[in-house]
Amino acid sequence: MADETAYSIGSMTEVTALADTDMFEIERPDGAPPTTPNSWWRVSAAKIAAYVLGKVVQGSGMRLSLAGGQLTLESGGAAxxxxxxxxxxxxxxxxxxxxxxxxxxxxxxxxxxxxxxxxxxxxxxxxxxxxxxxxxxxxxxxxxxxxxxxxxxxxxxxxxxxxxxxxxxxxxxxxxxxxxx
Missing domain, CATH: 2.60.120 (Jelly Rolls)
Incomplete structure:
Protein backbone atom coordinates (compact mmCIF):
# COMPACT_ATOMS: atom_id res chain seq x y z
CA MET A 1 0.00 0.00 0.00
CA ALA A 2 1.31 3.47 -0.88
CA ASP A 3 2.43 5.78 1.90
CA GLU A 4 -0.41 8.28 2.47
CA THR A 5 1.83 10.74 4.34
CA ALA A 6 2.03 14.28 2.93
CA TYR A 7 5.57 15.58 2.48
CA SER A 8 6.72 19.19 2.28
CA ILE A 9 9.21 20.70 -0.12
CA GLY A 10 9.83 24.18 1.20
CA SER A 11 6.33 25.56 1.62
CA MET A 12 4.76 23.07 -0.80
CA THR A 13 2.73 20.12 0.41
CA GLU A 14 2.35 16.97 -1.69
CA VAL A 15 -1.17 16.34 -2.91
CA THR A 16 -2.67 13.32 -4.64
CA ALA A 17 -3.57 15.26 -7.79
CA LEU A 18 -2.91 18.66 -9.33
CA ALA A 19 -5.52 20.61 -11.24
CA ASP A 20 -4.78 22.33 -14.56
CA THR A 21 -5.27 25.62 -12.75
CA ASP A 22 -2.75 24.92 -9.96
CA MET A 23 0.12 27.38 -10.35
CA PHE A 24 3.76 27.35 -9.28
CA GLU A 25 6.03 30.32 -8.79
CA ILE A 26 9.46 29.85 -10.33
CA GLU A 27 12.39 32.04 -9.32
CA ARG A 28 15.04 33.16 -11.79
CA PRO A 29 18.45 31.56 -11.31
CA ASP A 30 20.08 34.98 -10.78
CA GLY A 31 18.19 35.26 -7.48
CA ALA A 32 16.72 38.66 -8.30
CA PRO A 33 14.25 39.77 -5.62
CA PRO A 34 10.53 39.24 -6.35
CA THR A 35 10.10 43.00 -6.87
CA THR A 36 12.35 42.90 -9.95
CA PRO A 37 10.22 42.66 -13.14
CA ASN A 38 10.29 39.21 -14.75
CA SER A 39 12.29 37.67 -11.90
CA TRP A 40 9.44 35.34 -10.92
CA TRP A 41 7.09 33.45 -13.19
CA ARG A 42 3.82 31.74 -12.53
CA VAL A 43 3.24 28.60 -14.56
CA SER A 44 0.58 25.92 -14.37
CA ALA A 45 1.26 22.41 -13.15
CA ALA A 46 -0.13 21.07 -16.44
CA LYS A 47 2.41 23.02 -18.50
CA ILE A 48 5.29 21.80 -16.34
CA ALA A 49 4.07 18.19 -16.59
CA ALA A 50 3.63 18.42 -20.37
CA TYR A 51 7.12 19.89 -20.80
CA VAL A 52 8.83 17.31 -18.60
CA LEU A 53 6.96 14.36 -20.11
CA GLY A 54 7.64 15.71 -23.59
CA LYS A 55 11.37 15.68 -22.90
CA VAL A 56 11.15 12.16 -21.46
CA VAL A 57 9.32 10.67 -24.45
CA GLN A 58 11.27 12.61 -27.08
CA GLY A 59 13.13 10.05 -29.14
CA SER A 60 11.35 7.12 -27.51
CA GLY A 61 8.93 6.48 -30.39
CA MET A 62 6.04 7.62 -28.19
CA ARG A 63 3.80 10.64 -28.86
CA LEU A 64 2.57 13.05 -26.19
CA SER A 65 -0.19 15.59 -26.70
CA LEU A 66 -1.99 18.07 -24.43
CA ALA A 67 -5.45 19.22 -25.49
CA GLY A 68 -8.21 20.62 -23.32
CA GLY A 69 -6.34 19.73 -20.13
CA GLN A 70 -6.06 16.08 -21.23
CA LEU A 71 -2.53 14.71 -21.54
CA THR A 72 -2.33 11.71 -23.89
CA LEU A 73 0.62 9.35 -24.35
CA GLU A 74 0.40 6.95 -27.26
CA SER A 75 2.63 4.48 -29.01
CA GLY A 76 4.53 5.91 -31.93
CA GLY A 77 4.63 2.58 -33.73
CA ALA A 78 7.81 1.20 -35.20
CA ALA A 79 11.13 2.31 -33.73
Missing amino acids: SVEITGSAATLGLSNMNRFNRCNNATAQTITIPPQSSVAWPDDIQLEGAQWGAGAVTFVAGSGVTLRKRSNRTATTDGQNAPWGLKRTGLNEWLLFGDFGSA
Whole structure:
Protein backbone atom coordinates (compact mmCIF):
# COMPACT_ATOMS: atom_id res chain seq x y z
CA MET A 1 0.00 0.00 0.00
CA ALA A 2 1.31 3.47 -0.88
CA ASP A 3 2.43 5.78 1.90
CA GLU A 4 -0.41 8.28 2.47
CA THR A 5 1.83 10.74 4.34
CA ALA A 6 2.03 14.28 2.93
CA TYR A 7 5.57 15.58 2.48
CA SER A 8 6.72 19.19 2.28
CA ILE A 9 9.21 20.70 -0.12
CA GLY A 10 9.83 24.18 1.20
CA SER A 11 6.33 25.56 1.62
CA MET A 12 4.76 23.07 -0.80
CA THR A 13 2.73 20.12 0.41
CA GLU A 14 2.35 16.97 -1.69
CA VAL A 15 -1.17 16.34 -2.91
CA THR A 16 -2.67 13.32 -4.64
CA ALA A 17 -3.57 15.26 -7.79
CA LEU A 18 -2.91 18.66 -9.33
CA ALA A 19 -5.52 20.61 -11.24
CA ASP A 20 -4.78 22.33 -14.56
CA THR A 21 -5.27 25.62 -12.75
CA ASP A 22 -2.75 24.92 -9.96
CA MET A 23 0.12 27.38 -10.35
CA PHE A 24 3.76 27.35 -9.28
CA GLU A 25 6.03 30.32 -8.79
CA ILE A 26 9.46 29.85 -10.33
CA GLU A 27 12.39 32.04 -9.32
CA ARG A 28 15.04 33.16 -11.79
CA PRO A 29 18.45 31.56 -11.31
CA ASP A 30 20.08 34.98 -10.78
CA GLY A 31 18.19 35.26 -7.48
CA ALA A 32 16.72 38.66 -8.30
CA PRO A 33 14.25 39.77 -5.62
CA PRO A 34 10.53 39.24 -6.35
CA THR A 35 10.10 43.00 -6.87
CA THR A 36 12.35 42.90 -9.95
CA PRO A 37 10.22 42.66 -13.14
CA ASN A 38 10.29 39.21 -14.75
CA SER A 39 12.29 37.67 -11.90
CA TRP A 40 9.44 35.34 -10.92
CA TRP A 41 7.09 33.45 -13.19
CA ARG A 42 3.82 31.74 -12.53
CA VAL A 43 3.24 28.60 -14.56
CA SER A 44 0.58 25.92 -14.37
CA ALA A 45 1.26 22.41 -13.15
CA ALA A 46 -0.13 21.07 -16.44
CA LYS A 47 2.41 23.02 -18.50
CA ILE A 48 5.29 21.80 -16.34
CA ALA A 49 4.07 18.19 -16.59
CA ALA A 50 3.63 18.42 -20.37
CA TYR A 51 7.12 19.89 -20.80
CA VAL A 52 8.83 17.31 -18.60
CA LEU A 53 6.96 14.36 -20.11
CA GLY A 54 7.64 15.71 -23.59
CA LYS A 55 11.37 15.68 -22.90
CA VAL A 56 11.15 12.16 -21.46
CA VAL A 57 9.32 10.67 -24.45
CA GLN A 58 11.27 12.61 -27.08
CA GLY A 59 13.13 10.05 -29.14
CA SER A 60 11.35 7.12 -27.51
CA GLY A 61 8.93 6.48 -30.39
CA MET A 62 6.04 7.62 -28.19
CA ARG A 63 3.80 10.64 -28.86
CA LEU A 64 2.57 13.05 -26.19
CA SER A 65 -0.19 15.59 -26.70
CA LEU A 66 -1.99 18.07 -24.43
CA ALA A 67 -5.45 19.22 -25.49
CA GLY A 68 -8.21 20.62 -23.32
CA GLY A 69 -6.34 19.73 -20.13
CA GLN A 70 -6.06 16.08 -21.23
CA LEU A 71 -2.53 14.71 -21.54
CA THR A 72 -2.33 11.71 -23.89
CA LEU A 73 0.62 9.35 -24.35
CA GLU A 74 0.40 6.95 -27.26
CA SER A 75 2.63 4.48 -29.01
CA GLY A 76 4.53 5.91 -31.93
CA GLY A 77 4.63 2.58 -33.73
CA ALA A 78 7.81 1.20 -35.20
CA ALA A 79 11.13 2.31 -33.73
CA SER A 80 12.54 2.70 -37.23
CA VAL A 81 11.28 3.65 -40.68
CA GLU A 82 12.53 2.04 -43.90
CA ILE A 83 12.90 4.48 -46.79
CA THR A 84 13.38 2.24 -49.83
CA GLY A 85 12.37 4.24 -52.90
CA SER A 86 14.67 6.31 -55.08
CA ALA A 87 12.93 9.50 -53.86
CA ALA A 88 11.10 10.33 -50.65
CA THR A 89 9.76 13.38 -48.83
CA LEU A 90 10.15 13.52 -45.06
CA GLY A 91 7.05 13.93 -42.89
CA LEU A 92 5.76 13.53 -39.36
CA SER A 93 5.99 9.73 -39.69
CA ASN A 94 9.79 10.18 -39.70
CA MET A 95 9.80 11.86 -36.27
CA ASN A 96 11.11 10.06 -33.20
CA ARG A 97 12.28 7.13 -35.27
CA PHE A 98 15.51 5.97 -36.84
CA ASN A 99 15.20 6.41 -40.62
CA ARG A 100 16.96 3.67 -42.61
CA CYS A 101 17.60 4.85 -46.17
CA ASN A 102 17.82 1.40 -47.70
CA ASN A 103 18.23 1.19 -51.46
CA ALA A 104 20.84 -0.36 -53.77
CA THR A 105 20.88 2.82 -55.88
CA ALA A 106 20.94 6.53 -55.05
CA GLN A 107 18.13 8.11 -53.05
CA THR A 108 16.93 11.72 -52.91
CA ILE A 109 15.29 12.87 -49.68
CA THR A 110 13.32 16.14 -49.75
CA ILE A 111 12.74 18.31 -46.68
CA PRO A 112 9.31 19.89 -47.22
CA PRO A 113 8.28 23.38 -46.04
CA GLN A 114 6.21 24.11 -42.94
CA SER A 115 3.23 24.84 -45.21
CA SER A 116 3.24 21.15 -46.22
CA VAL A 117 4.15 19.54 -42.88
CA ALA A 118 3.30 20.92 -39.42
CA TRP A 119 6.83 20.45 -38.06
CA PRO A 120 7.02 20.97 -34.29
CA ASP A 121 9.63 23.33 -32.84
CA ASP A 122 13.02 21.84 -31.96
CA ILE A 123 12.47 18.65 -33.97
CA GLN A 124 15.45 16.56 -34.97
CA LEU A 125 15.29 13.75 -37.53
CA GLU A 126 17.99 11.12 -37.79
CA GLY A 127 18.94 8.06 -39.74
CA ALA A 128 21.62 6.46 -41.90
CA GLN A 129 22.41 5.30 -45.40
CA TRP A 130 21.53 1.65 -44.79
CA GLY A 131 21.87 0.35 -48.34
CA ALA A 132 24.56 0.78 -50.99
CA GLY A 133 22.84 3.80 -52.60
CA ALA A 134 24.06 7.23 -51.51
CA VAL A 135 21.45 9.53 -49.94
CA THR A 136 21.20 13.14 -51.14
CA PHE A 137 19.18 15.72 -49.19
CA VAL A 138 17.41 18.54 -51.01
CA ALA A 139 15.43 21.50 -49.69
CA GLY A 140 11.77 21.75 -50.65
CA SER A 141 10.29 24.99 -51.94
CA GLY A 142 11.12 27.84 -49.55
CA VAL A 143 13.29 25.65 -47.30
CA THR A 144 16.86 26.62 -46.38
CA LEU A 145 19.19 23.66 -45.83
CA ARG A 146 22.34 24.61 -43.91
CA LYS A 147 25.48 22.47 -43.84
CA ARG A 148 29.24 22.83 -43.72
CA SER A 149 30.52 24.49 -46.89
CA ASN A 150 33.25 21.87 -47.35
CA ARG A 151 30.71 19.01 -47.40
CA THR A 152 28.10 17.87 -49.89
CA ALA A 153 24.51 17.03 -48.98
CA THR A 154 25.18 13.39 -49.97
CA THR A 155 26.08 10.66 -47.47
CA ASP A 156 29.61 9.30 -47.66
CA GLY A 157 28.92 5.58 -47.92
CA GLN A 158 26.97 2.69 -46.47
CA ASN A 159 26.12 3.08 -42.77
CA ALA A 160 26.88 6.84 -42.88
CA PRO A 161 24.71 8.51 -40.22
CA TRP A 162 22.80 11.72 -40.89
CA GLY A 163 20.74 14.18 -38.90
CA LEU A 164 18.47 17.13 -39.58
CA LYS A 165 17.77 19.74 -36.90
CA ARG A 166 14.99 22.29 -37.46
CA THR A 167 16.57 25.61 -36.44
CA GLY A 168 13.77 27.95 -37.53
CA LEU A 169 10.72 28.22 -39.74
CA ASN A 170 11.68 26.44 -42.98
CA GLU A 171 15.32 26.25 -41.88
CA TRP A 172 17.20 23.00 -41.21
CA LEU A 173 20.77 22.09 -40.29
CA LEU A 174 22.11 18.95 -41.99
CA PHE A 175 24.85 17.08 -40.15
CA GLY A 176 26.51 13.67 -40.19
CA ASP A 177 28.90 11.72 -42.39
CA PHE A 178 28.84 13.50 -45.77
CA GLY A 179 31.16 13.64 -48.78
CA SER A 180 33.75 16.39 -49.33
CA ALA A 181 32.74 19.30 -51.54
